[in-house]
Amino acid sequence: MAYSLSLPLCFEPVHTVDLGTVGADAELVMQLQQGSEIAFRTLVERYQQRVYSTAFSLLRSAEEAEDVAQEVFVEVYQTVDRFRNETTLSTWLYRLATSRALQHRRRAAAKKRFAYFTSLLGLRNQVLHEPPDHVHPLALLEGSQQLQLLLSHIGRLPSQQQVAFTLRHEQELSYEEIAAVLDTTVSAVESLLFRARHTLRQHLKGSFRHV
Amino acid sequence: MSNSGSKPDADQEWEALLQQLRKQHRAQPRPFFYARVQARLTAQQPPRGWWLPDWARRPAYVALLGMLILAVSGDGAALRPAMATNQPASSSPH
Numbered sequence: 001m002a003y004s005l006s007l008p009l010c011f012e013p014v015h016t017v018d019l020g021t022v023g024a025d026a027e028l029v030m031q032l033q034q035g036s037e038i039a040f041r042t043l044v045e046r047y048q049q050r051v052y053s054t055a056f057s058l059l060r061s062a063e064e065a066e067d068v069a070q071e072v073f074v075e076v077y078q079t080v081d082r083f084r085n086e087t088t089l090s091t092w093l094y095r096l097a098t099s100r101a102l103q104h105r106r107r108a109a110a111k112k113r114f115a116y117f118t119s120l121l122g123l124r125n126q127v128l129h130e131p132p133d134h135v136h137p138l139a140l141l142e143g144s145q146q147l148q149l150l151l152s153h154i155g156r157l158p159s160q161q162q163v164a165f166t167l168r169h170e171q172e173l174s175y176e177e178i179a180a181v182l183d184t185t186v187s188a189v190e191s192l193l194f195r196a197r198h199t200l201r202q203h204l205k206g207s208f209r210h211v
Numbered sequence: 212m213s214n215s216g217s218k219p220d221a222d223q224e225w226e227a228l229l230q231q232l233r234k235q236h237r238a239q240p241r242p243f244f245y246a247r248v249q250a251r252l253t254a255q256q257p258p259r260g261w262w263l264p265d266w267a268r269r270p271a272y273v274a275l276l277g278m279l280i281l282a283v284s285g286d287g288a289a290l291r292p293a294m295a296t297n298q299p300a301s302s303s304p305h
Contacts, residue, residue: 049239170233
């Protein structure tokens with residue numbers, strides 16, 4: 001099974017634009033545009049971890065992240081002819097991953113609202129189960145529980161702030177790379193991150209020992 | 212009451228929390244991810260007749276379109292035989 005061993009997996013955080021990687025990606029795109037299946041396999045194996053973990057960071061569900069990651073690669077395969085190297089391949093993939101994940105979340109939220117509405121009208125005889133929250137507020141003081149609290153508040157940030165924060169602090173992208181993914185300026189990214197951090201620190205203030 | 216040394220401590224705690232966020236186990240797809248992407252691509256391959264718009268693949272729409280073309284084709288040739296049988300015999304020139 002040559003599946004996961006034949007190609008180097010890029011798990012290293014991307015801090016700067018590596019010209020070698022960009023050149024290799026440009027070559028990969030060219031081969032993809034010529035319909036090379038090997039190039040597609042290389043692309044998937046090189047980027048699957050980054051695409052999946054980005055989707056997972058925004059959705060916090062393995063099943064939904066898998067669905068989004070598959071959707072991203074299928075879209076790449078189907079639309080690579082239109083890719084014009086105006087952005088890097090990784091920027092394009094992060095852009096697809098974040099936009100599809102947010103789209104997925106909006107659809108899921110709409111479905112949930114509709115299900116709640118129909119349950120109020122008694123159109124369905126099903127009971128809606130909210131995920132149980134057994135965490136006592138006093139237990140949220142230390143270690144991983146504080147991290148869980150942070151993750152839950154990240155999930156409630158406005159979409160753009162959430163994407164910027166996730167790409168910065170989980171995917172460890174540079175401000176320039178985040179700006180390219182969000183198709184905005186570096187100063188706009190700084191502003192998004194400032195607001196996200198401020199909101200999160202406000203929410204977590206109570207859980208810090210030193211306020 | 213907070214003292215002057217408390218703010219850096221809060222900053223340190225915040226930084227430690229961000230470190231923890233970075234160091235947490237990175238989510239990874241299950242094995243054979245590429246095979247699943249391939250399967251999805253195959254499932255999404257357009258069937259034969261993909262060049263037709265969706266509506267054109269439904270028989271009812273095709274029949275309706277055919278009737279419309281007949282109706283607006285101009286000379287009413289399709290309706291003529293029926294009209295001819297309804298004509299009274301006296302109208303024919305003798």
